[in-house]
Amino acid sequence: MDTASANDFDIRDYLRVELLPHFMCPGCGHGIAxxxxxxxxxxxxxxxxxxxxxxGIGCSGRVGAYIDANTFHVTHGRxxxxxxxxxxxxxxxxxxxxxxxxxxxxxxGNHLIHACRRNLHLTxxxxxNEIYGxxxxxxxxxxxxxxxxxxxxxxxxxxxxxxxxLAAAAGASxxxxxxxxxxVALKNLIRDAISHRGFSFVEVISDCTEIFGRKNDxxxxxxxxxxxxxSMKPDTYGNVVDRPFRPNAVQTGVLARNDRPEYGDAYRxxxxxxxxxxxxx
Amino acid sequence: MNVEHxxxxxxxVLIVGVGGQGxxxxxxxxxxxxxQAGLEVKQSEVHGMAKRGGSVFSHVRFGETVLSPxxxxxxxxxxxxxxxxEGLRWLDYLKRDGGTFIADTQQIVPPVSFxxxxxxxxxxxxxxxxxxxxxLVGNGFALDATRMAAGLGNERVANTVxxxxxxxxxxxxxxxxxxxxxxxxPPKTTEVNRRAFDAGREWVQNFDRPAEQAxxxxxxxxxxxxxxxxxxxxxxxxKGCDICVKMCxxxxxxxxxxxxxELTDPAACTACRLCEWLCPDFAIRVLTASxxxxxxxx
Numbered sequence: 001m002d003t004a005s006a007n008d009f010d011i012r013d014y015l016r017v018e019l020l021p022h023f024m025c026p027g028c029g030h031g032i033a034x035x036x037x038x039x040x041x042x043x044x045x046x047x048x049x050x051x052x053x054x055x056g057i058g059c060s061g062r063v064g065a066y067i068d069a070n071t072f073h074v075t076h077g078r079x080x081x082x083x084x085x086x087x088x089x090x091x092x093x094x095x096x097x098x099x100x101x102x103x104x105x106x107x108x109g110n111h112l113i114h115a116c117r118r119n120l121h122l123t124x125x126x127x128x129n130e131i132y133g134x135x136x137x138x139x140x141x142x143x144x145x146x147x148x149x150x151x152x153x154x155x156x157x158x159x160x161x162x163x164x165x166l167a168a169a170a171g172a173s174x175x176x177x178x179x180x181x182x183x184v185a186l187k188n189l190i191r192d193a194i195s196h197r198g199f200s201f202v203e204v205i206s207d208c209t210e211i212f213g214r215k216n217d218x219x220x221x222x223x224x225x226x227x228x229x230x231s232m233k234p235d236t237y238g239n240v241v242d243r244p245f246r247p248n249a250v251q252t253g254v255l256a257r258n259d260r261p262e263y264g265d266a267y268r269x270x271x272x273x274x275x276x277x278x279x280x281x
Numbered sequence: 282m283n284v285e286h287x288x289x290x291x292x293x294v295l296i297v298g299v300g301g302q303g304x305x306x307x308x309x310x311x312x313x314x315x316x317q318a319g320l321e322v323k324q325s326e327v328h329g330m331a332k333r334g335g336s337v338f339s340h341v342r343f344g345e346t347v348l349s350p351x352x353x354x355x356x357x358x359x360x361x362x363x364x365x366x367e368g369l370r371w372l373d374y375l376k377r378d379g380g381t382f383i384a385d386t387q388q389i390v391p392p393v394s395f396x397x398x399x400x401x402x403x404x405x406x407x408x409x410x411x412x413x414x415x416x417l418v419g420n421g422f423a424l425d426a427t428r429m430a431a432g433l434g435n436e437r438v439a440n441t442v443x444x445x446x447x448x449x450x451x452x453x454x455x456x457x458x459x460x461x462x463x464x465x466x467p468p469k470t471t472e473v474n475r476r477a478f479d480a481g482r483e484w485v486q487n488f489d490r491p492a493e494q495a496x497x498x499x500x501x502x503x504x505x506x507x508x509x510x511x512x513x514x515x516x517x518x519x520k521g522c523d524i525c526v527k528m529c530x531x532x533x534x535x536x537x538x539x540x541x542x543e544l545t546d547p548a549a550c551t552a553c554r555l556c557e558w559l560c561p562d563f564a565i566r567v568l569t570a571s572x573x574x575x576x577x578x579x
Contacts, residue, residue: 006554011563020518021562027522031561183558209522222527225559 005043014038014048016068023062025133027213027221029206032180033127034063036204037096039183040191052093054083056108059134059208060100060127077107080115080124087122091264094194097124102132105141105161116170116199120263123193123200126163129208137211148215162237163203168256173198175256177237179205181228182252189253198262205237205250291321291344293352294447297371298363299389300328300335303440306465307361308339310444314453314461315343323350336367361447363426363440364389366407368414375418382421383446383485385439386411387428422446424484430477435470438477445481455482510552510569512544519564525556 015038024030041051048069055064057076064071070093074082079097087095104112104126115122130147132138137150142163146155168175174196178186186204193200207213207224218224230249237250294311298304308324315322326339340352352374360375362368362384375382394405411423426442441462448458459475466474521540533546534556542564544550556565 007569010566015563021520021564024561026520026561027524028561031563032559035558035560035563180561181559220527221522222524225524225528 005039009039009042011035011038014041014068015066019066022066024059025208025210027207027209027224028059028133029129029180029204029208029225030059030063030127032183033125033186033204033206034066036178036180036183036186037098037125037190038067039187040194043187043191044194046094046194050092050094052083052086052090052095053098054079054086054095055098056100056103057134058100058103058132059129060098061103062134063127064098077103077109078111079103080108080111080122083122083124084111084115084118084120087120088264088267091121091268095122096194097122099124099126100140101126101128101130101142101163102140105163105166109141112167113170116167116172116201118263119171119173119199119260121197121199123190123196123202125190125193125202125204127204127206128163129206129212130160131208131212133208133211137208137215147212149212150215164201164237164255167201171199171260172201172256173258173260174200174254176201176254177203177205177250177252179228179250179252180207181205181225185252192254196257198260205252289345291342291347292451293357293359294341294343294451295338295352295357295360295371295374296341296363297336297338297360297367298440299367300337302337302363303437304328304337304339304363307363307440307444307447308341310458310461310465311341311447311451312343313465314457315341317457317461318453320344321347323347325350336370338367338371359383359447359450361443363387363443365411369407369409372414372418378419380418380420381450382415382418383443383450384411384414384421384423385426385443386423387426387439422485422488424481426481429480429484433473433476433480435473435477438470438474441466441474441477442481442484445478445483446485447481448478449482449485510550510567511547512550512556513566513568514542514544515564515566516541518562520562522561524559524561525565528555528559530555 022031051069053064053067053069053071055061055073056079061073065073072082079099083095083097128142130140130143131149132140139149139152139156141161143149143156144160148155164175164177174193176189176193178189190202193202205228209221209224213224218227296304296308305326305328312322312324320343322343324339324341328337340350342350342352354373355377357374357380358376359381360371365384365386365388368384388406390404390406415421415423424446426439427436429442430436430439459478462474462478463471519541521536523536525542526534526536530553531549531551533544533549534542535545537543552567552569554567557567
């Protein structure tokens with residue numbers, strides 16, 4: 001473990017501390033995911049001025065507002081679209097998208113697959129808590145089979161998305177999954193995703209304790225976070241590891257990675273190259 | 282390759298270390314070299330417990346005729362230890378007079394050597410310093426091979442550094458060693474392995490200094506009271522979700538009457554930082570002696 005990095009990382013250097021405590025419910029995993037992101041930024045020694053955070057709508061969308069950097073809170077499902085424009089216009093920025101399972105896969109599903117296809121240098125963090133928490137607990141594309149939500153009072157009958165498989169199939173050149181329970185591993189994954197040149201998709205398994213947890217009787221916050229270790233419903237996380245003592249263990253880490261050409265470079269070479277390099281600035 | 286030195290009595294070389302260091306690789310190089318020289322070789326090893334970090338040893342015997350594959354207590358002519366405590370564990374296999382002891386001072390401290398999980402607690406790891414041990418064996422070399430290997434750009438060639446040191450104690454020519462080594466290491470690492478081999482050789486040839494102090498970077502610094510850390514709790518941010526209380530391995534946190542976290546057993550805290558990392562509300566910060574002062578004031 002990187003003790004030195006743990007020692008000199010103070011998350012408050014990267015937060016708008018005057019806005020804290022944040023609005024999220026007790027036990028919500030998004031706070032831990034935010035810590036992992038900021039710790040990764042700290043490890044990479046990225047200047048806050050060079051960091052651009054784009055977030056959509058939902059609980060995950062509100063997370064970006066607490067980061068002391070360039071932050072954009074944009075329309076529902078569109079953070080990837082905004083980020084695409086931003087990353088093309090300002091290649092000097094490190095653009096990171098924070099989005100949720102509903103924002104990214106339902107409302108913004110179209111933007112996700114095309115962002116994956118283009119392979120523009122972006123990092124997309126999808127906080128997956130299996131529910132639309134902010135609007136009162138409706139079913140989301142990643143809600144597992146049989147789960148109770150406000151809109152599925154008799155259990156969810158829809159099959160759910162494996163977001164990582166979707167992103168990899170659509171062409172994302174870095175796909176990974178981490179869980180808030182393993183903060184250090186998640187930090188390292190996000191750090192690698194940011195350093196990867198190309199489109200990086202990271203699914204962060206997070207917990208909605210107040211709504212999803214209550215509706216489905218998943219217990220207290222510590223019980224819910226511990227459940228990430230081995231008793232998740234498998235269908236949301238396609239790559240379930242079949243291990244004898246860990247049924248339903250979710251596969252984490254880097255799931256797909258390749259070095260195909262990055263879109264921004266290709267775009268500048270093809271379009272701006274002809275018009276003269278001066279436009280690029 | 283021809284070697285004039287053909288002793289009737291086999292030469293015994295014992296190589297010890299922990300899993301992952303390359304004990305078997307060192308013994309393979311030696312055994313192949315002896316075989317090429319037309320000597321009879323017997324090698325036996327135990328690596329079943331190895332995984333990574335478990336004890337590994339390999340006996341190599343070579344000579345005109347070799348009957349048993351095992352080296353008896355007090356019969357090893359040369360012992361190579363890739364890890365300090367493993368070297369001490371096997372020391373009674375070394376010949377009492379004239380045995381050569383070559384050891385890396387690198388310490389790999391296993392978690393079980395700690396009786397007490399408090400930060401800074403004294404461990405049960407071998408307390409003898411290299412100087413004391415070298416005095417004891419007479420013909421001993423303790424070098425910081427791991428640091429030398431790291432200096433060459435790859436910490437994993439520490440075993441080749443020790444192989445270089447070992448080569449000075451045996452009558453085979455340098456080129457013979459390098460030929461076998463090239464054939465056994467991955468092609469990409471041939472260059473660094475060759476440099477490591479020569480570094481080990483040179484170290485022994487220039488040896489006239491006292492044994493180097495044990496690698497200063499022992500896993501855990503030993504300090505008296507162990508209380509060089511404290512917890513800083515931002516009460517206004519705590520939402521009482523209970524995660525830190527339940528996840529703390531030492532059970533030293535509790536929620537108070539206002540549902541705010543409190544450190545109730547500071548002596549039990551080991552500064553493992555789990556509470557800091559898992560707090561969704563950034564309400565806990567573990568400050569260790571080396572950490573900068575709190576930044577909240579701004």
